Amino acid sequence: MTRALAIVYALLLYGFIFLPVAVLVLFSFQGTLFPIPPFNGPSLRWYAAVLGDARLTAGLGNSVVVALLSSAVATLLGFLSAWGFARFHLPASAFLRGLITLPLTVSYLIIGMGLLIFFNWIGLPKSLVAAGIGHVVINLPLCFAIIYSQMGDHQANIERAARDLGASEAKVLLLITAPIMWPALFASFFLSMTFSWDEFVISFLLTRFETTLPVEIWNLLRAGLNPKTNAVGAMVFGVSIILAIVFELTAFRKRPQ
Amino acid sequence: MSSASTSRIAWASVTPALLWTLVFFVVPFVAMGVMSLHPKAGEGASLAAYAQFFTNPSYWHALINSLEVTLIVTVISVLLAYPFAWILAFMVPERWQRLALMLAVLPFWTSYVVRSYSWLLVLAEKGVVNSTLVNLGLLSEPIQIANTRTATVIGFVHFFVMLLTLTIYANLKQLSPNYRKAATDLGASGFQTFIHVILPLTLPGIMVGAFLTFVLAIGDYITPQILGGNNELLMPQLIMMQIGRRGDFASASALSLILMAVVTLAYLACARWLKIERA
Numbered sequence: 001m002t003r004a005l006a007i008v009y010a011l012l013l014y015g016f017i018f019l020p021v022a023v024l025v026l027f028s029f030q031g032t033l034f035p036i037p038p039f040n041g042p043s044l045r046w047y048a049a050v051l052g053d054a055r056l057t058a059g060l061g062n063s064v065v066v067a068l069l070s071s072a073v074a075t076l077l078g079f080l081s082a083w084g085f086a087r088f089h090l091p092a093s094a095f096l097r098g099l100i101t102l103p104l105t106v107s108y109l110i111i112g113m114g115l116l117i118f119f120n121w122i123g124l125p126k127s128l129v130a131a132g133i134g135h136v137v138i139n140l141p142l143c144f145a146i147i148y149s150q151m152g153d154h155q156a157n158i159e160r161a162a163r164d165l166g167a168s169e170a171k172v173l174l175l176i177t178a179p180i181m182w183p184a185l186f187a188s189f190f191l192s193m194t195f196s197w198d199e200f201v202i203s204f205l206l207t208r209f210e211t212t213l214p215v216e217i218w219n220l221l222r223a224g225l226n227p228k229t230n231a232v233g234a235m236v237f238g239v240s241i242i243l244a245i246v247f248e249l250t251a252f253r254k255r256p257q
Numbered sequence: 258m259s260s261a262s263t264s265r266i267a268w269a270s271v272t273p274a275l276l277w278t279l280v281f282f283v284v285p286f287v288a289m290g291v292m293s294l295h296p297k298a299g300e301g302a303s304l305a306a307y308a309q310f311f312t313n314p315s316y317w318h319a320l321i322n323s324l325e326v327t328l329i330v331t332v333i334s335v336l337l338a339y340p341f342a343w344i345l346a347f348m349v350p351e352r353w354q355r356l357a358l359m360l361a362v363l364p365f366w367t368s369y370v371v372r373s374y375s376w377l378l379v380l381a382e383k384g385v386v387n388s389t390l391v392n393l394g395l396l397s398e399p400i401q402i403a404n405t406r407t408a409t410v411i412g413f414v415h416f417f418v419m420l421l422t423l424t425i426y427a428n429l430k431q432l433s434p435n436y437r438k439a440a441t442d443l444g445a446s447g448f449q450t451f452i453h454v455i456l457p458l459t460l461p462g463i464m465v466g467a468f469l470t471f472v473l474a475i476g477d478y479i480t481p482q483i484l485g486g487n488n489e490l491l492m493p494q495l496i497m498m499q500i501g502r503r504g505d506f507a508s509a510s511a512l513s514l515i516l517m518a519v520v521t522l523a524y525l526a527c528a529r530w531l532k533i534e535r536a
Contacts, residue, residue: 002447006344013341014361017419020375021364023385027378035378037388077274084270088263100274103282107476107520109493110513114285117292117506137281140274169266198368201478205500214370221374221483225381233371240366248359 021237028230035227046231056232059216063197066128066212070135071192077136078143078188083177086151087159097148101141111137112202119206126208134202139195143188150184190247194240293510306511316512319495320519326406326491327475330413331467337414338421339463345422346429358426365419373483376412377403380484404486412484413477417470424469428462429455468527472520492516 027035031043050056084090085097103111115134124130155177162176163169178185200214207215213236220229294302310316341361349357365372379385380402387399402408436458440450474480478493485491490498492512499509 003348006340006348009340010344013337013418016415017361017364019385020372020379020415021367023378024367024371024375034383036381036383037385077277080270081274084267088267088270090267090271096271096275099283100278103278105472105520105524106517107472107493109476109478109496110289110517111282111285113496113500113509113513114289115281116500117510118281118285118288120506121288133281136277140277144274200368200370214368217368217370217374221370225378229371229374230378233367233374236371237367240368241363244366 024230025234025237027227028234030227030230033227035225035230046227047235049228050231050235053228055219056213056216059211059213062128062210063213066132066135066203067193067196070132070196071139071189073132074136074139074143074192075147075185075189077140078147079178079181079185080173082144082147082151083173086148087156097144100144103137104141104145108138108199108201112205115202116205126206128207128210128212130206131203131212134206135192135196135199138199138202139192142191142195146188146191147181147184150181155180186250190243194243197240289510289513292506293514294507296505296507306507307515309508310511310515315490316495319490319492320515322406322489323475323492323516324519326409326413326481327471330410330417330474331470333410333414334417334421334470335463335467338418338466339425341418342422342425342429346426358423361419361422365416370479370483372416373412373480376408376415376484380408380411403484404488406485406489409481409485409491412480413474416480417474420473421463421466421470424462424466425459428459432458464527468524471523475520476516 026039028046029039029042029044031040031045081100085093090096112134115130115137119126119130158180159172159176162172167175198214199212200218203212203215204218213232217229217232217236220226220232223229293306294304296303296305345354345357345361367375377384381387382399382401382403384403386402387396390396391399402411432455436454437450440454445453476493478497481491482494482497485494487494493516496509496512496516499505499512
């Protein structure tokens with residue numbers, strides 16, 4: 001009895017969770033002009049429309065570039081600072097670490113708003129660079145927290161050994177620490193990519209002519225319900241799932257010690 | 258290695274991240290504060306932008322709406338997620354649990370904007386829900402769900418049920434099975450075990466998840482804008498409207514800071530339950 005109830009409940013929740021994405025994907029194959037019942041299809045015309053839309057493909061390219069570069073910067077800064085705080089006794093260490101993680105507690109909207117006012121003030125025009133800077137602000141705390149949590153003492157010993165054998169500090173970081181920390185670095189980079197790729201409000205506030213994919217999708221929404229939006233959404237979904245599987249297979253796989 | 262060069266290296270490694278945070282987070286934040294106090298360019302400081310919030314009912318109603326929606330969302334999400342997490346943790350066979358969780362997270366791999374749009378497809382006047390209910394004869398004509406508070410709540414609950422299921426699941430799995438065994442051995446029914454043993458033990462985790470839900474939902478612009486529309490404004494919508502339509506940065510800054518203050522107050526109010534663990 002309890003068991004049957006539990007199965008029904010779990011199925012209902014899975015139904016709730018999957019309902020919108022199922023509808024999204026189904027009606028991306030709609031043959032007619034509106035993504036509402038009845039379903040007339042399958043047709044690939046809206047996928048063709050997406051691939052033929054220069055704004056969407058440009059937005060896709062911009063999103064990839066912004067995500068790659070901002071994640072690389074966030075991971076690099078996060079790695080260096082995590083290493084510095086883990087290996088050396090710095091004054092006011094707890095306070096400074098708190099400062100780096102502080103942006104995690106503030107909503108993207110408010111971070112974007114602050115940057116908009118600040119960039120206005122120093123005369124930096126709205127651009128993909130401005131949005132990229134914002135993406136580093138939101139991802140740096142995350143990268144720092146992930147990498148810092150993985151900095152253990154046994155790694156410090158290996159570093160010390162390398163140093164005793166005459167390696168310079170830069171060599172230690174590049175040839176010893178970075179390879180040992182690879183899973184944490186990869187996880188940071190990947191998570192940053194995901195957040196940057198999906199980020200809307202900061203890009204919306206800080207870009208103008210050239211912009212990222214979520215903002216272009218937002219612009220499509222002004223036209224109301226449109227199977228083209230479904231097709232873009234379904235494509236983003238497909239790409240994300242492939243990335244998630246890659247991540248699952250590489251980062252979480254138990255590696256030999 | 259001399260201690261002077263050690264300390265030079267130490268500072269060199271942490272300075273870029275600190276500088277970045279200082280220049281692109283702290284300074285903009287201060288700029289926003291200064292902006293909120295200068296509603297008119299070239300004039301002295303004034304609290305006019307804040308006064309506007311407290312005197313204009315349509316402004317503070319946005320905050321009330323935000324608080325109401327966020328609380329409703331948080332409560333519904335916890336109530337829906339807890340049994341789901343329970344089923345996943347204790348009733349699904351161990352080796353299927355990871356798959357079951359991944360399946361629950363799968364739909365959220367699409368972009369956040371697209372996910373809200375998908376709910377619009379489902380809830381629209383001629384959307385899947387309405388046409389199904391009309392075809393089944395349960396409704397004589399479509400009801401309006403899109404562009405109402407209900408739609409905003411559904412969109413939010415969808416996202417946060419997933420998030421809370423993950424947090425509560427992690428919590429339930431951390432509990433030693435001995436607690437449940439001991440309670441059963443001492444004659445507690447399943448329900449009594451839940452109320453007197455498991456629930457109190459998982460309460461801190463639930464509080465963290467609920468707080469996270471509150472913070473993320475109250476600051477979100479996308480879901481209320483796409484699903485709720487402009488009939489009833491929430492705080493983030495009001496803030497965006499100040500910049501978009503009116504170019505009123507002072508007011509937008511003041512409203513942002515008020516929203517942040519509310520979140521901070523909420524944090525302080527439940528700080529003693531929120532022991533967010535650091536690794």
